[in-house]
Amino acid sequence: MNFWIVLTVNSITFGGLLFLLASGFSLIFGLMRIPNLTHGSLFMLGAYVGGSIVIGLFGFKLNFWLAAVLASLTVAALGALIERFLLRQLPGDQLAQVLVTLGISFMAADFCLMVWGGDPMSVATPEGLGGFARAGGAVFPLYRLAIIAIAVVVAVALWLLLDRTRLGAMIRAGVDDPDMARVVGIRVSQLFTIVFALGAGLAAFAGIIGGPILSVYPGLDQDMLPLALLVVIIGGAGSLLGSFVGSILVGFIYNFGQALLPELAYFVLFLPMLLVLLLRPQGLFGRHVP
Amino acid sequence: MATSALRLENVDAFYGDSHVLQNVSFELGEARMLGLLGRNGAGKSTCMNVGMGLLSARRGEVSVFGEPVTKLSPEMIAARGVALVPQGRRIFRSLTVRENLIVAARKPDAGSKHAPWTIDTVFAMFPRLKERSNQMAAHLSGGEQQMLAIGRALMGNPRVLLMDEPSEGLAPQIVAEVMTTIRKLKESGLSIVLVEQNPNLVFDVADDIVILNTGGVAVVSTPAALRQDDALLRQHLGVF
Numbered sequence: 124m125n126f127w128i129v130l131t132v133n134s135i136t137f138g139g140l141l142f143l144l145a146s147g148f149s150l151i152f153g154l155m156r157i158p159n160l161t162h163g164s165l166f167m168l169g170a171y172v173g174g175s176i177v178i179g180l181f182g183f184k185l186n187f188w189l190a191a192v193l194a195s196l197t198v199a200a201l202g203a204l205i206e207r208f209l210l211r212q213l214p215g216d217q218l219a220q221v222l223v224t225l226g227i228s229f230m231a232a233d234f235c236l237m238v239w240g241g242d243p244m245s246v247a248t249p250e251g252l253g254g255f256a257r258a259g260g261a262v263f264p265l266y267r268l269a270i271i272a273i274a275v276v277v278a279v280a281l282w283l284l285l286d287r288t289r290l291g292a293m294i295r296a297g298v299d300d301p302d303m304a305r306v307v308g309i310r311v312s313q314l315f316t317i318v319f320a321l322g323a324g325l326a327a328f329a330g331i332i333g334g335p336i337l338s339v340y341p342g343l344d345q346d347m348l349p350l351a352l353l354v355v356i357i358g359g360a361g362s363l364l365g366s367f368v369g370s371i372l373v374g375f376i377y378n379f380g381q382a383l384l385p386e387l388a389y390f391v392l393f394l395p396m397l398l399v400l401l402l403r404p405q406g407l408f409g410r411h412v413p
Numbered sequence: 414m415a416t417s418a419l420r421l422e423n424v425d426a427f428y429g430d431s432h433v434l435q436n437v438s439f440e441l442g443e444a445r446m447l448g449l450l451g452r453n454g455a456g457k458s459t460c461m462n463v464g465m466g467l468l469s470a471r472r473g474e475v476s477v478f479g480e481p482v483t484k485l486s487p488e489m490i491a492a493r494g495v496a497l498v499p500q501g502r503r504i505f506r507s508l509t510v511r512e513n514l515i516v517a518a519r520k521p522d523a524g525s526k527h528a529p530w531t532i533d534t535v536f537a538m539f540p541r542l543k544e545r546s547n548q549m550a551a552h553l554s555g556g557e558q559q560m561l562a563i564g565r566a567l568m569g570n571p572r573v574l575l576m577d578e579p580s581e582g583l584a585p586q587i588v589a590e591v592m593t594t595i596r597k598l599k600e601s602g603l604s605i606v607l608v609e610q611n612p613n614l615v616f617d618v619a620d621d622i623v624i625l626n627t628g629g630v631a632v633v634s635t636p637a638a639l640r641q642d643d644a645l646l647r648q649h650l651g652v653f
Contacts, residue, residue: 292512299505306465306499307517308491308569 128261130382131375136267136336138374139274143329144347145354146281146366147322153361153409154298154318157210158217160224162326163348164231165202169194169327170339171239174246177334187249187331195328202323203316210319211312228344236341246334266335273332277325278367285363294318298361350377356396359409368407416443416478418573418604419464419495424473426463433459437473437630439623441573446595446605448619448636450612450650455625457608458500461577464606465497466490477573494522494572498579500608502562506551510542513550513561514568521570527602535564538594556587563594574598577608592618612650616640624649 148162173194176185185193205227213219252266285291297304297311304311330339337343350373358369372395380391399406419441426434434456441447451457462468463475466487475483482490496517505513514532521529528534536543539560545553550561559579566574576595580588596618599605609615615622616636624632626649632639639646 289515292508292516295508295512296505296516299507300503302467302487303499303503303505304516305487306467306491306497307565308488308519309516310488 125261128259129263130378132261132263132267132271134375134378135371136270136374137378138371139271140329140333140336141350141354141373142274142367142370143277143332144326145351145358145370146278146363147325148351149355149358149360149362149366150294150318151322152355154294155210155315156215156217157220157319158224159319159322160221160348161205161227161231162322162351163344163346164228165198165323165326166330166333166347166351167235167339167344168201168231169198169330170246170334170337170343171235171244171330172197172327173331174244174334174339175239177246177331178244187247191328191331194331195324198327198330199320199324203320205323206316206319211315228348232341232344239339241341243338243340244334245338246331248335270332270336274370277328278363281363290317353392353396355406357399357406359406362406362408365406365408417441417476418443418445418478419575419606420474420476421460421463421470422474422476424460424463424470424475426459426468426470428459428468433628434463434470435628437625437628439630439633441604441606442621443478443604444602445620446599446607446618448612448615448622449606449608449625450610450615450622451625451631452650453610454627456628457625458577459628460625461497461499461575461606461608464490464573464575465495491519491569494570496566496569496571496574498559498562498566498574498576500577500581502555502558504550504553504558504561504565506549508550509547510550510553510561511546513565514542517565517568519569522572525570525572527570530567530570532568535567538567538597539564556583556590559583559587559591560594563591567598572604574603574605575608576605578610579607580609580611580614588614612639612646 144166148159151157151159173190175181176190176193177187209223210220213223248266252269254265256263256265256268285294293309294314296309297314301311354366354369354373357372358365376392376395380388384391417440422438424434424437425432437456437460449457449460459468463470466482466485470483474481477493477495480493482493511532514535521527541557542560542564545557550558553561563579579591579595583591592614595607599618607615607619616639619636622634622636622639623630631649632645
């Protein structure tokens with residue numbers, strides 16, 4: 124019984140981490156129609172930059188949470204630059220956007236290899252969260268429970284931002300009809316930069332938050348990007364609820380698949396994607412985009 | 414004519430290789446209403462799109478109260494006090510009625526002579542929108558969507574209002590309501606361009622008339638003069 128409970132908690136934890144990664148990806152695709160294949164790299168960069176600050180690799184040390192904030196802001200700024208100076212030049216050209224973002228992801232992977240080398244980097248669990256919680260006969264690492272709480276807090280904050288503020292309404296107006304949004308005076312290009320930076324920052328935040336359980340290593344980007352794609356395809360691009368539900372679903376399928384059917388883990392993982400694409404191409408909570 | 418609120422001067426515009434506006438010139442006087450008429454494909458909506466910056470004029474100049482806006486983006490033209498009620502309404506369907514209005518809110522220009530439009534004044538003008546303020550805009554009827562499109566444009570506290578076929582697809586009773594609203598807006602001193610297919614609607618409210626034919630200005634006149642000239646209307650509009 125404990126095995127199932129622990130597996131369930133691990134699935135929710137991993138789903139929470141995926142939500143932090145995929146919500147930005149979904150928002151960027153939903154608003155800007157940009158399939159941002161650098162998203163895995165932004166996750167990995169966040170993990171490397173944050174991890175380096177935690178262990179003092181850049182000549183200064185900060186505690187885990189400050190490092191996470193600093194790494195997120197750094198990568199958010201990088202995301203803003205990518206959007207302003209590269210993707211802005213390719214409006215509406217999805218093939219070019221795919222190729223450019225894929226190219227940047229290769230460059231980022233090489234850059235990380237050059238700066239941090241090929242050995243995995245271990246990131247220590249933040250102070251105070253290294254212990255365990257016991258419930259019944261089961262034991263849960265506190266840090267995994269903290270990730271679930273962080274994901275819920277971020278989900279609520281994003282929901283409040285998108286659904287309860289004027290900025291959020293402007294973002295949704297931009298998703299609905301970008302030209303009309305500009306006609307009513309909304310600076311859609313600025314919104315695009317804000318959304319891209321927010322998505323990049325969230326990916327980086329997920330990277331450093333995931334560091335203590337996933338560690339940081341070359342290829343982490345390529346491990347995470349397909350999962351983010353999977354979440355967005357299943358949940359529906361641009362839908363926060365879709366990202367949340369999709370993340371938890373993928374978290375469960377990933378963990379249970381690996382535990383119960385390790386030989387077929389990827390088959391089990393991608394089968395739902397195939398079914399969604401065939402039966403409901405816009406995703407479970409996405410809107411049909413003609 | 415008093416100060417020019419909106420002026421198109423020798424404007425040429427293209428959709429791809431298609432030359433849709435050819436040397437178009439007309440002006441809207443301050444606090445006046447210009448009716449822009451023409452058959453389907455005459456270039457009426459293209460004039461609105463050029464005025465709003467959705468389509469750039471390849472030649473010629475567009476100005477708002479004397480200030481050139483030819484190369485400006487729609488959001489910059491909106492900031493100069495121009496608002497558009499577009500053909501087909503194009504409300505933000507996944508936003509509520511209230512959200513549709515608040516995203517378009519803009520403070521009036523300093524020294525504006527008009528009482529500022531706020532969400533309360535828009536709701537006072539369209540009580541049905543107030544009743545449905547928390548409903549998704551996609552669930553409104555056609556007439557309510559048109560009211561929302563007008564209300565959204567007013568939230569920008571415009572000095573110039575471009576209205577592209579506001580009666581399109583509406584029941585006669587709703588059209589009458591919309592025209593009453595347009596009349597009130599005109600009386601408030603707003604400068605308005607009203608695009609319509611139906612000349613009778615425009616003749617009742619407009620001060621000046623421009624008729625477009627195949628992308629060029631064919632007639633510049635007044636409703637009173639045109640009412641007397643059936644042959645001219647038949648030639649350019651195929652009516653009367």
